[in-house]
Amino acid sequence: MKGWTASDIPDQTGRTAVVTGANSGLGYATARELARRGAQVVLACRDAGRGKDAEERIRAEVPGAVVRFAPLDLADLASVRAFAADFPGERLDLLINNAGVMALPYRRTSDGFEMQFGVNHLGHFALTGRLLPRLLEAGPGARVVTVSSFMHLLSTVDPADLSMQRKYRRWVAYARSKSANLLFTHELAHRLSTAGVPLVAAAAHPGYAATNLMSAAPKMEGHRAKERFMEIGNRYFAQPAERGALPALYAATAPDVRQDDYVGPPLQGLRPGSPVRAARAKWTLSDKAARQLWAASEQLTGVRYAGLA
Numbered sequence: 001m002k003g004w005t006a007s008d009i010p011d012q013t014g015r016t017a018v019v020t021g022a023n024s025g026l027g028y029a030t031a032r033e034l035a036r037r038g039a040q041v042v043l044a045c046r047d048a049g050r051g052k053d054a055e056e057r058i059r060a061e062v063p064g065a066v067v068r069f070a071p072l073d074l075a076d077l078a079s080v081r082a083f084a085a086d087f088p089g090e091r092l093d094l095l096i097n098n099a100g101v102m103a104l105p106y107r108r109t110s111d112g113f114e115m116q117f118g119v120n121h122l123g124h125f126a127l128t129g130r131l132l133p134r135l136l137e138a139g140p141g142a143r144v145v146t147v148s149s150f151m152h153l154l155s156t157v158d159p160a161d162l163s164m165q166r167k168y169r170r171w172v173a174y175a176r177s178k179s180a181n182l183l184f185t186h187e188l189a190h191r192l193s194t195a196g197v198p199l200v201a202a203a204a205h206p207g208y209a210a211t212n213l214m215s216a217a218p219k220m221e222g223h224r225a226k227e228r229f230m231e232i233g234n235r236y237f238a239q240p241a242e243r244g245a246l247p248a249l250y251a252a253t254a255p256d257v258r259q260d261d262y263v264g265p266p267l268q269g270l271r272p273g274s275p276v277r278a279a280r281a282k283w284t285l286s287d288k289a290a291r292q293l294w295a296a297s298e299q300l301t302g303v304r305y306a307g308l309a
Contacts (some may be wrong), residue, residue, distance in 0.1 A: 004274040006033045006246065009253050013038035015141075016092050017252070018131070020072060020124070021099025023050040026147065026206055029245035030096055032058045034252070035065040039094070044072035044083065046099075074099055074123025076110040077301060084130035092134035094252050097124040097146040097181075103170040113300065114163035116170075120177035122301055125184055129303035136307070140198040145251045146185050148205045150264065152178035156283040159292045162300075178205075180293060182262065182284035187294045189260035190287070191308040200259055202251040205278060206244030207265040250275040 017034050021027035022043035035041045035058055043058075045051030051069035058067050070086070073079035100120045109118035128144055135142045154175035158164075164173050181203060188201040247263040257263070264278030283289060298304055 004246070004250060004254070006036075006242070006249060009033060009037045009249055010255070011038055012253065015094065016040045016042070016090055017094035017096060018042045018044055018087075018092065019096040019098055020044045020074065020127070023047060023054040026245045026248065027096075027098040028054055028058075029242045030098060030248050030252075031067065032061060032065075033245065033249055034094070035067050036062045037253075040066040040090070041068075042087075043067060043069045044099075045069060046071070046073045046075075072099075072127070073110075074119045074127070075115065077123070077126055078110070080123060080126045080130065084127065087131065087134065091138050092131060093138045093142050095128060095131055095135060095144045096248060096252060097128065097144065098248065099124075100147065100177075103174050105170065106168045111300075114165075114168070114173060116173045116177045117162055117164075117180065120174075121180035121184060122297060124181070125297045126301040126303045128188070129301075129305045132305055132308070135199050136197055138199075142198065143200045143202060143252055143257070144185075144188065145248055146181045146201075146203050147248055148181040148185075148203050148262070149174075149178040150205055150207065150278070151175050152182060152205075152284065153281050155179065156281065157183060157289065157293055159289070159296060162296060179281065179284055182280060183286070183290040183293045184297070185262075186260055186285060186287075187290035188305075188308075190290070191305065193259055195308055197307075200257060202257050202259070202261040202263065204247035204251040204262070204275075205264040206247060247275040247278075 012034055017039045019027050019031040022031040023045040031041045031043055043051050043054055048071055055067050055069045058065050072083040101116055104115055107115035109115055113122055152175055155172045156179050157176050185201050185203040192199050192201055251257055251263045262278050262280050263275045266276055
C-alpha cells in the first residue's frame with residue numbers, strides 16, 4: 001500500500017458502483033474518483049437537491065463522467081426497498097456503504113429504530129441484502145465496502161439493547177453502530193466464503209477527515225459554539241475528505257484486498273499517509289457476536305440474504 005493514491009485506482013471502465021451518501025464529503029470524493037477511473041456511478045442520496053447538485057459537480061470536474069442521482073433514505077426501509085426495486089437492469093460491481101450520521105441527539109428512524117443504529121447499520125444491512133443478487137451476478141471483482149470508524153473502539157454492540165432504550169449516550173451509540181458495521185462485514189465475509197462465491201466484503205475507515213458529519217448534530221440542536229468548534233477542528237487538524245476517502249477506494253479497487261479486510265490511514269488517521277490494514281477491536285472479530293447481530297438485523301429489517309444461509 002506504500003504511496004497509494006487515487007491515481008493508483010485500477011481502470012473501472014465497464015463497472016458500476018453505488019455510493020451511499022455521495023452528495024458530500026467522503027461519499028462525494030469516493031464517487032468522483034471512481035467516475036474519474038471510468039466507473040458508472042449511482043449517487044444514492046437522501047436529499048434530491050443535493051444529490052443532483054453533486055451529479056452536476058462531478059460532471060463538471062470529470063468530463064465524460066457517467067453518474068446519476070437516485071433517491072435513498074437509509075432511515076426508511078421502504079425507501080431502501082424502493083431503491084433496490086428501481087435499480088436498472090445493469091450489472092452492479094461495487095457497493096460502497098458510506099452514508100452515516102454521528103452523535104445525534106436521540107432520534108428514531110421511520111421504522112422506530114434508534115437513528116444511528118438504524119441508518120449506519122440496519123439501513124445498509126437491508127440495502128446490501130436487497131442488492132445482493134446483482135452483486136453476485138457481477139462475478140469476480142465485485143465488492144461490498146462498508147465504512148466504519150476508529151471510534152468503534154469505544155464500545156461493542158449490546159444485543160440486549162440494540163436501540164439503547166435503557167440509557168442513550170450519543171457517542172456510545174455511534175461507536176456501537178460502527179462496531180456493528182465491522183461485525184456485519186465479518187459475518188458477510190464468512191458467509192460469502194462458505195458459499196464459495198467471489199464477492200468480497202471489506203471495511204474501511206477514514207480517520208479524522210474534514211466533513212460535515214461532526215457538525216451535523218450541533219447544527220441540529222442550534223449550538224453554534226459547538227458547531228464552530230467542530231469547524232475549527234476540521235480546518236486545522238483533520239485531513240481533507242479526498243484523503244479520507246482513500247481507504248474506502250483502496251478496499252473497493254485494490255487487487256490485494258481480502259475477505260474481511262479493514263483498511264484505514266496510518267495510526268488510526270492521526271497522521272496522513274497511504275491506506276494500511278487497520279487495527280480493530282477484537283469484539284468485531286467475534287463469530288458469535290456477528291451471528292447474533294445478523295439474526296437480529298434480519299428480524300428487524302425483514303431482509304434475508306438469499307443463498308447465504
